Amino acid sequence: MSETMSIFSPALSARFDALVAKYPVKRSALIPMLLYAQDEIGYLSDAVIAEVAERIGITELDVRNVATYYSMLRFKPAGKYNIQVCTNISCMLRGAYEVYERFQDELHIGHKGVTPDGTFSLEEVECIGACCWAPAIQVNYAFHDELTPNDVPKILSEYKAKANGSVKNA
Amino acid sequence: MPRLVSHPDEVKIVTKRFGMGAANIDKYIELGGYESLKKCIAEGPDWIINEMKASNLRGRGGAGFPTGLKWSFVPKQSAKPKYVLVNGDESEPATCKDHLIFLHDPHAVIEGTMIAGLAIGAKVGFIYLRGEYRYLLEIMEKAVADAYAKGVLGKNVLGSDFEFNVITQSGAGAYEVGEESALMESLEGKRGVPRIKPPFPAVVGLYGGPTVINNAETIATVPHVIAMGGAAYAAVGSERNGGTRLFGLSGHVERPGIYELPMGYNLKKMIYEVGGGVRGGRGLKAVVPGGSSTPVLLPEEIDIGMDFDQVGKAGSMLGSGGVVVIDDTTCMVEFALRTISFYQHESCGWCIPCREGTDWLKKSLTRFHAGFGTEKDIDNIAYLAQNMLGRTFCPLGDAAAMPTAAFVKKFRKEFEDHLNGKPCAFAKHMELAVV
Numbered sequence A: 001m002s003e004t005m006s007i008f009s010p011a012l013s014a015r016f017d018a019l020v021a022k023y024p025v026k027r028s029a030l031i032p033m034l035l036y037a038q039d040e041i042g043y044l045s046d047a048v049i050a051e052v053a054e055r056i057g058i059t060e061l062d063v064r065n066v067a068t069y070y071s072m073l074r075f076k077p078a079g080k081y082n083i084q085v086c087t088n089i090s091c092m093l094r095g096a097y098e099v100y101e102r103f104q105d106e107l108h109i110g111h112k113g114v115t116p117d118g119t120f121s122l123e124e125v126e127c128i129g130a131c132c133w134a135p136a137i138q139v140n141y142a143f144h145d146e147l148t149p150n151d152v153p154k155i156l157s158e159y160k161a162k163a164n165g166s167v168k169n170a
Numbered sequence B: 001m002p003r004l005v006s007h008p009d010e011v012k013i014v015t016k017r018f019g020m021g022a023a024n025i026d027k028y029i030e031l032g033g034y035e036s037l038k039k040c041i042a043e044g045p046d047w048i049i050n051e052m053k054a055s056n057l058r059g060r061g062g063a064g065f066p067t068g069l070k071w072s073f074v075p076k077q078s079a080k081p082k083y084v085l086v087n088g089d090e091s092e093p094a095t096c097k098d099h100l101i102f103l104h105d106p107h108a109v110i111e112g113t114m115i116a117g118l119a120i121g122a123k124v125g126f127i128y129l130r131g132e133y134r135y136l137l138e139i140m141e142k143a144v145a146d147a148y149a150k151g152v153l154g155k156n157v158l159g160s161d162f163e164f165n166v167i168t169q170s171g172a173g174a175y176e177v178g179e180e181s182a183l184m185e186s187l188e189g190k191r192g193v194p195r196i197k198p199p200f201p202a203v204v205g206l207y208g209g210p211t212v213i214n215n216a217e218t219i220a221t222v223p224h225v226i227a228m229g230g231a232a233y234a235a236v237g238s239e240r241n242g243g244t245r246l247f248g249l250s251g252h253v254e255r256p257g258i259y260e261l262p263m264g265y266n267l268k269k270m271i272y273e274v275g276g277g278v279r280g281g282r283g284l285k286a287v288v289p290g291g292s293s294t295p296v297l298l299p300e301e302i303d304i305g306m307d308f309d310q311v312g313k314a315g316s317m318l319g320s321g322g323v324v325v326i327d328d329t330t331c332m333v334e335f336a337l338r339t340i341s342f343y344q345h346e347s348c349g350w351c352i353p354c355r356e357g358t359d360w361l362k363k364s365l366t367r368f369h370a371g372f373g374t375e376k377d378i379d380n381i382a383y384l385a386q387n388m389l390g391r392t393f394c395p396l397g398d399a400a401a402m403p404t405a406a407f408v409k410k411f412r413k414e415f416e417d418h419l420n421g422k423p424c425a426f427a428k429h430m431e432l433a434v435v
């Protein structure tokens, strides 16, 4: 696919060209492609679905059918920093709900809410594989572990500074 | 960064390179890495499978299937290409051991994959990581690129005529994809709905070719089995349960973390000595021994050896090795509700007993915990769970039903205490306990 036609950056476009060639069948690239597209565009917009479908050679309906299965894929924008608080058993026992409530209080948003300025969104999520370092959260892909509610303001101000400064989306 | 812990009772085999910078390929080689691969290239497939059988290594993904035996099921001749598939979906609540392996020793995963490939006659291996593990995927991808650059991967592995390639893959959030046939579907770019068995993956797997699927810890153990020799590895563990396991202590324990202990290590000792006991010196109420799908044990049931057979005899399962310690401030109804909420959320919806069963269990438990339960509910919850068992398309249905049945059976009194609108003695956040 020529770069001028793509909605993705030249770097991501090139990455996708390599990705579809790396498997025995093209379609194996579908799920990582959707995730990487979402990382760049923010969500799976109609344009993202259309271009991914074309690159793989399947219908848009087929892409949507697969995409709706996976919980990390979304069809609406999230905040620039998506805060995912694990409340599953190991985290729950060590105060995950208290951490989650503190995020709600600080951000004035609930599950899947986005702050009005678009900087943060909040999600209660299932186990993220950091149970021995509970309670744990992910901000986009970055892990923060062994948290207490009092760690919440500091985490938020760090990301706020990043959002305002020149630091790129982590 | 996940904290590393240590205890004198540990036997560090799989974790021995943790914290030593072994993600760097030169360091890995300096520490003896890729020597087992060399040995396997020289000795050949039959020898490898014999060593694996002798090791009594059993799958660390949950079911504990003997690894050598699994590999021996792959037909020698096949019209279609064969594959090795490494399961790094790691999504069973209370499980985070593969996380540390990818972080500290990614080349052990590559080396193990290559040895499995050599044993079954595959030229390609896939390493699938859950989508949340992006930083670990990047570590794995760098390790793979370094291995190609060093001539470890590629057409002529370490100068031999063995060819092997590794492809890394990211998931995008789905517990069910950890089930082996759903994993193959996902890798083929589809929804993670499981396949009917038979045929088993060893015969018809990925892209229709014979496929060996192993957990990431199982695969990372393989080079060590080869280095030590199968019999020596077996000798470390208990009867029919070779070697060590990466046990994950979490919950109300003083020193949570991943500890590598011999198979058969006493559970009580693990909690009180290795883990430093219950947090704040409180009383122990219950222990979930092997990830959230394994039936809960009472304090008087934990004087057992942690291997597949002994935990099975105690009425639970060793599962993924994630030990959850629960103290006497915990509401077991809430704990049961949080557990079933997960399985309800993750049910792929393909078969009715699981889709409807998990939904009804979650609804009943939510209502029950909120104080609107009736006497009849208690038996109904148990009845529902009992009727899911063995009636679902894949084991996720059992994984949801088994712990629920155990919670009701072993903590019936606590369920009864919730009756008649009585406020839960422990409740803090019942209205939130639903994702």
Ligand SMILES: Cc1cc2nc3c(=O)[nH]c(=O)nc-3n(C[C@H](O)[C@H](O)[C@H](O)COP(=O)(O)O)c2cc1C
Pocket: B058, B059, B060, B061, B062, B063, B064, B065, B070, B087, B088, B089, B090, B091, B092, B175, B176, B177, B178, B179, B180, B181, B213, B214, B215, B216, B218, B219, B394, B395, B396, B399
């Ligand atoms: C619902 C479900 C989820 C599973 N999740 C995982 C997982 O995240 N990681 C894993 O290694 N095995 C998981 N398994 C087990 C796999 O199906 C398979 O048995 C395992 O990967 C085989 O590897 P092993 O023989 O090395 O244990 C899961 C099974 C079920 C039924």
Ligand code: SF4
Pocket: B176, B194, B346, B347, B348, B349, B350, B351, B352, B354, B355, B392, B393, B394, B395, B396, B397, B398
């Ligand atoms: S048991 Fe549950 S997860 Fe498995 S196929 Fe049925 S609905 Fe899907």
Ligand code: FES
Pocket: A086, A087, A088, A089, A090, A091, A092, A126, A127, A128, A129, A130, A131, A134, A136, B093, B094, B095
């Ligand atoms: S239970 Fe929270 S990370 Fe696993």
